[in-house]
Amino acid sequence: MPPVLELKTITKRFPGVLANDRIDLSLERGEIHALLGENGAGKTTLMNILYGLYQPDEGEIFINGRQVQIHSPTDAINAGIGMVHQHFMLIPVFTVTENVMLGSESLKMGGILDRRAATERIRQISSAYGLEVDPDDYVRDLPVGVQQRVEIIKLLYREADILILDEPTAVLTPQEADELFKIMHSLTERGKSIIFITHKLREVLDIADRITVIRRGKVVGSTTPKQANQSKLAAMMVGREVDLSVHKRAFTPGADVLTVQNLKVGDDRGQIAVDDVSFTVRAGEVLGIAGVQGNGQTELVEALTGLRPALDGSVRLLNEDVTRANPRRITELGTAHIPEDRQRDGLVLSFPVADNLVLNTYYQRPFSKGAVLQQATIAKVAEERVNSFDIRTPSVDTSAASLSGGNQQKVIVARELSRPVKLVVASQPTRGLDVGSIEYIHGRLIESRDNGGAVLLVSSELDEIMQLSDRIAVIYRGKIVDVLSAQDASKEKVGLLMAGVVRTATAKKASLGVKPKPKAKASSKTKTSARKAAQKKKTSRAAKTTRRRKDS
């Protein structure tokens, strides 16, 4: 039997760039085929060709052994190819049914939407593949993971046999990702085939049947999870040996740098997001804050950096009370802040790299004298930082928007860590980055620690927390439920704390008088409802981000 899909010597040139260079790829029925590569390796270009958004300059596409021409997404859909984009294409104010019907409406009596028939089919699809979703829910009310299911249902509704998932886990919590993997298996069991685009090594090893690695537009190799391991895959992706382990000096903590006491912070809707949190970060240590996204981390970091007012409690930085200080004061006291959303808060994308490198020091000497910016100095210092932080940019006058995500993050890291810094607040510092950049940024954070800086690392990537932290605080529903030392922490233990399942003695005390909670081991019901709450928050933030994108 011929493969479901076969790409032969696909080549695509853009001005000055060979995006795809004679790429061969085949997909068997019922297979999960991972397409692995760094950002900009050419994965997305290849899939856009397959989906009819680009035309290849050379090469052929075969489906079930028959050659096809794909000129548009409509051709792709007719050929049984469906794609779930990284950013969902759903209309928030429509119901699930309406979203699924959109573009392939079933009609009755010549023009009236047959909603009932559509709903019925959605129910069938969702029970057949284990895609739990209520067709009558509005998309805006659904957590991100469920929205993704709606996207998959859309493809199945159009009878797609080949599903392309573009970085599907980038927006998901670890739990949601696990759900997605289950769904992917149930799809392949029923004869669907999946191309899974990603740059996350662990996921690939967990779920793929076959792995094709692309680097700079070329296929550098094909392998299976049995034959490969993380460092081998990383080396294939990056083109050199990558050191995934983190080397740091022995843990010798110094004086308290950041002291947070009974901190209370509200979120945008006036709900308590950070509830009576206390911790300290000492010189020469990394305190990791682990937690599923949306449990108050964002608000906590914003309160510590002066971007959000604290409702109660105190924050001390060295010997100064900074509870009500503004961001500039906190920066001047020696805080580096690597913000969670680099494009939203950390950079002005339309500005050149040089301006972004002085975004919060532009007013100081030598960058300004009196009211006048010293542009020659700014450019000179920018050149130095671009070199010393290995920022890949054609020049310091290039706009930040045209850099890759990894290099954008390096701009921020360069700006924040080239000042004399006593405290580093790093929030999701490697989210969405490629292996090379992650390695680099981890190295820089550890360097700060080894040089006697205090590092507060907030991340929802458990691996990252475990690798870097000397102590791990777990945040759940706005409370620190436990603080573990690195030796005591196991992935399982932290994972359970993150899910709010295990509660320790200290945490119980903290929650006393707030609300009587069911017993520690908690029925699965509380667990799911807790997760739902966390996810809901996340959705609303995701929705906001989409809106912001539209605005710009």
Added chain:
Amino acid sequence: MANQDSQSTPPKDKSAFGIFMHELARGSLIVPILAIITGLLLGGLIVAVTTDQVYTAWSRSPLEAIGVGINAALRSYSALFNGAIGNPERIADALASGEAAALRRAFNPFFESLIKSVPYIFAGLAVALGFRAGLFNIGAEGQLFMGAVASVYVGFAVKGLPAIIHLPLALGAGALGGAIWGFIPGWLKAKTGGHEVINTIMMNYIAFRLSEYLLRGPLQRPDTTNPISPFIETTAQLPRFFESPIRFHLGFFIALAAAYGVYWLLFKTRLGFELRTVGANPNAARYAGMNILVITVLAMSLSGALAGMAGANEVLGVNYTLAPAFSSGYGFDSIALALIGRSHPVGVVLAALLFGTLRNGALQMQIAANVPVDIISVMQALILAFIAAPAIIRTIYRLRAPQQQEDGLHVRGWGG
């Protein structure tokens, strides 16, 4: 990944004009220029189809009708040219005769166009400055009125000062009047979040009615019942460079200086950096420790001051008095103008010269070619529509879409 190499070349020449030329080369100015050309072509078409003779000719032969139409369009554009730049024959004659008065008359249209450009430059800079700070200042017209009111008052009420003091004082009063009118919506936005679009529109109405009231009350000329102010003292007049009929005055050079000043402020100073950061990404501005409230208020006040200068220049340089409706919508046209000029001072000056020239030539077009003045408004509207919807121009001329996102407007959404 297709776009990694194309937009990387930085401007070599860091001067104002260098940056402007760099943007031109990068293609972000191709669209406005093509939009202008397309607007002029379509304007000609409109002239043709609104000419009666075309229809009488049509009944004889379509070919003849096309000829007549082209003729009509050419005739009106040559009238426009004569009115805006000068009649080449008359210029040649005057040069041949060498007579001073004839020369002045021959070159007068060109200088009139420059005079008409002055309020456009000021008001365009006002709007552009707002755009750069992420503010949509619709209130330039009202600020312009308040500037005119303030400077005319200082111009006629203060007596006995030498020109060297009186003129700057009157100009300063105009800037201050506009600044106050910009400050109020800026302050409202910073303090209460009231959207500047709404508030500046409302401030416009207050300015119109307030100036009318003043012209019928405290500012009215004593010997008349018309709503008109007394003439300003000669010491407050902007000096003219030539004898009558050329009215070309110092205001033009003040406007150019203001354009350079705005450029310098935006791109060379701390405040400008803050202003542009707040405009481009207010979240990053907050993160960087900038005081968004102060910068917003400051930007609106500065914008108002520039618009006020537009009014002051009309009063002190051209009219020497203030009457209602003295501004033919300079403040509103300037919104369009700032867009055409890509909110860059050089672009604003060029666009203002274009607008001034068109406005000045329109009059001649009406007299000589019997084409209604409104055609010019239609043409301006077309040019604007093309600039606002670059996709149309790109489709017509098969230009490649820019690799980078359009950041031409420098304005955030209505959510502000």
